[in-house]
Amino acid sequence: MDPREVKVFVKLGEECAEIQQELAKTLLHGPYSYNPLEPMRGTNRQRLEKELGDLMYWLDEAVKAGLVDEHMIRHWEFDKRQRIASGAREKAPPQGGGV
Ligand SMILES: [Mg+2]
Numbered sequence: 001m002d003p004r005e006v007k008v009f010v011k012l013g014e015e016c017a018e019i020q021q022e023l024a025k026t027l028l029h030g031p032y033s034y035n036p037l038e039p040m041r042g043t044n045r046q047r048l049e050k051e052l053g054d055l056m057y058w059l060d061e062a063v064k065a066g067l068v069d070e071h072m073i074r075h076w077e078f079d080k081r082q083r084i085a086s087g088a089r090e091k092a093p094p095q096g097g098g099v
Contacts, residue, residue: 008062015055022048 022044025033031045041047063070083089 005065005067008058008065008067011058012055012062015051015058018051019048019055022051 026044026048029044031048032043034043035041042050059068059073062068063073
C-alpha cells in the first residue's frame with residue numbers, strides 16, 4: 001500500500017472518530033448547544049454536519065484511488081435499507097474477493 005493510500009484510510013478513520021465525538025456531544029448536550037469558549041465553531045449539529053462532509057470527501061477520495069468500490073458501497077447501502085425495512089438481522093458479506 002503506497003503512502004497516499006495509507007493517508008486516505010487514516011483520514012477516513014480520523015473522520016469517523018470526529019463524527020463519534022460530535023455525536024457524543026450532540027447526545028449529551030443537544031444539537032443546538034455549542035462550546036461557549038468557541039462560539040464561532042458552531043452548534044453541535046453544525047459541527048456534526050461538517051464532520052460528515054469531511055467523511056464524504058475522504059470516502060470519495062478512497063473511491064477515486066480504487067481503495068473501495070463505489071458499486072459495492074451502493075450495494076451494501078441498498079442491502080442495509082432492505083434489511084432495516086424488513087426488520088431482518090444483518091447478513092454476512094459475500095465470501096471471496098477480499099481486498
Ligand atoms: Mg474532520
